Amino acid sequence: MTLDARIDAFSKLGFSLQNYIDSPDSSSNFSQKLTNVLRNAELQNAWFTQDQIHSALEDWSKTLTQDQLSKWLQPYTLGDYTKQRVAVVMAGNIPLVGFHDFLSVLITGHHFIGKLSSNDSLLVPFLAEELIAIEPEFKSKIEFTKEKLPEFDAVIATGSNNTARYFEYYFKDKPHIIRKNRNSAAILDGTESKEDLEALGHDVFKYFGLGCRNVSKLFVPETYDFDNFFKAMFGYKDLINHHKYANNYDYNKAVYLMSSVKLLDNGFLLLKEDEKFSSPIGVLFYETYTDEMQLKARLLEEQQNIQCIVGQRSLSAVDFGQAQHPGLADYADGVDTIKFLIENN
Known part of the structure; x- marks a missing residue:
């Protein structure tokens, strides 16, 4: 699958999300399935209210466009590296918090292995299913687990300061990004x-x-x-x-x-x-x-x-009201995920 094909698939997913945000009561199969997933996500985690999940979906619908995805990736040289199995240990504090890592692994052509949080185990897998429906070649590139991670080559793990110490020890022999409390x-x-x-x-x-x-x-x-x-x-x-x-x-x-x-x-x-x-x-x-x-x-x-x-000051990097609207290149903890994925192989 080419980079252009991957960008096209994710932009089509963004278009589907935008249609849902515009008409959540639509009778389309996608809208009905997503509505059910959102209800179940709130039952699973009461912090995930419908309004909060809709807000996360709306942000991603505006981000997953061909223009934004292409501009994000333009500075990188993609393709001339070994494709690897990348494990992502996902947090579950806010809706779709692990989606940027999901996107980053797949857009660079790697194989994604998601270790789901019990607090957010429905939303990303649903979007993964829709992505596969858009581009079936992704089927062999995506897997999720709630158990022990299968064999992997590199890992991105997010957790508390306490779990980060465990991650540092457990993943010490693999290329890794370990994110702590911030x-x-x-x-x-x-x-x-x-x-x-x-x-x-x-x-x-x-x-x-x-x-x-x-x-x-x-x-x-x-x-x-x-x-x-x-x-x-x-x-x-x-x-x-x-x-x-x-x-x-x-x-x-x-x-x-x-x-x-x-x-x-x-x-x-x-x-x-x-x-x-x-x-x-x-x-x-x-x-x-x-x-x-x-x-x-x-x-x-x-x-x-x-x-x-x-x-507003020179010491501030983010405008009022924009903290929870990061761009694709606003990497968590300031660690460039794409650079990590193309250089550590």
């Missing part, structure tokens, strides 16, 4: 518009804050007034009606109050001053800074823990 931060200076802060709410709350690209930490000036921030967050108040989110919010609030921790609280989000980056669900950490040089040094110190930085 979180994202936002830099505010008090000049942000209402629209900026409302967009920041998307970075904080999309997928209930469970993704590594979700903002879990704010950096604000010492004299920052959170009043406008809380007003901008009001549009996300209905999150508290989700039982799992509400349980986490209530639990964390009770723990902090019993420990006499100072909090800012708007009824569905707790703000806690804390130097750490990884905040619990329903909580957003913040830290103050005095000048840009101090902040730059702080970010450099924590660069291994940061996935992306949102804000």
Whole structure:
């Protein structure tokens, strides 16, 4: 199968997703099957609400186009390397979080072996079935397992810091990418518009804050007034009606109050001053800074823990509202997956 054929197949999959987003109640076979998969995915994992899954599908429908796929791959020399069996140990924190690795392995011509997370074992396999229906040659290139990995040549594994230590040991003799816990931060200076802060709410709350690209930490000036921030967050108040989110919010609030921790609280989000980056669900950490040089040094110190930085400043790489809309070349942990796949063989 040529690269052009692979790009064409994935772009057709993107077109099918776009049709579903535009007309989810369509009587087409694809729409009916996908609707059932989405219902079962939510039953399997209550964090995967229909709205959240639809949001992930919409993002991919806009990304899987011939133009974007071709521009993404243009800098690389593809084809003159041994095709290998690449195992991908998938996370399950947000819907379709493993799809970029699935795409990367197959678009480079390798054989994909997916080790599914129990929290997200339906969505990627369904899209794989549809991809095979579009281009049957993919059938021999795709396999999934919930058990021990079969024989493989290289591996991409995503997990917590604890599981990463296990991965490092278990996969030490194979070419590998091992991803650990990372979180994202936002830099505010008090000049942000209402629209900026409302967009920041998307970075904080999309997928209930469970993704590594979700903002879990704010950096604000010492004299920052959170009043406008809380007003901008009001549009996300209905999150508290989700039982799992509400349980986490209530639990964390009770723990902090019993420990006499100072909090800012708007009824569905707790703000806690804390130097750490990884905040619990329903909580957003913040830290103050005095000048840009101090902040730059702080970010450099924590660069291994940061996935992306949102804000207007020169220190920020992502615009407000765009943290959970990465481009194809916005690689997790800054590790170029395509380069790894074409060089480690």
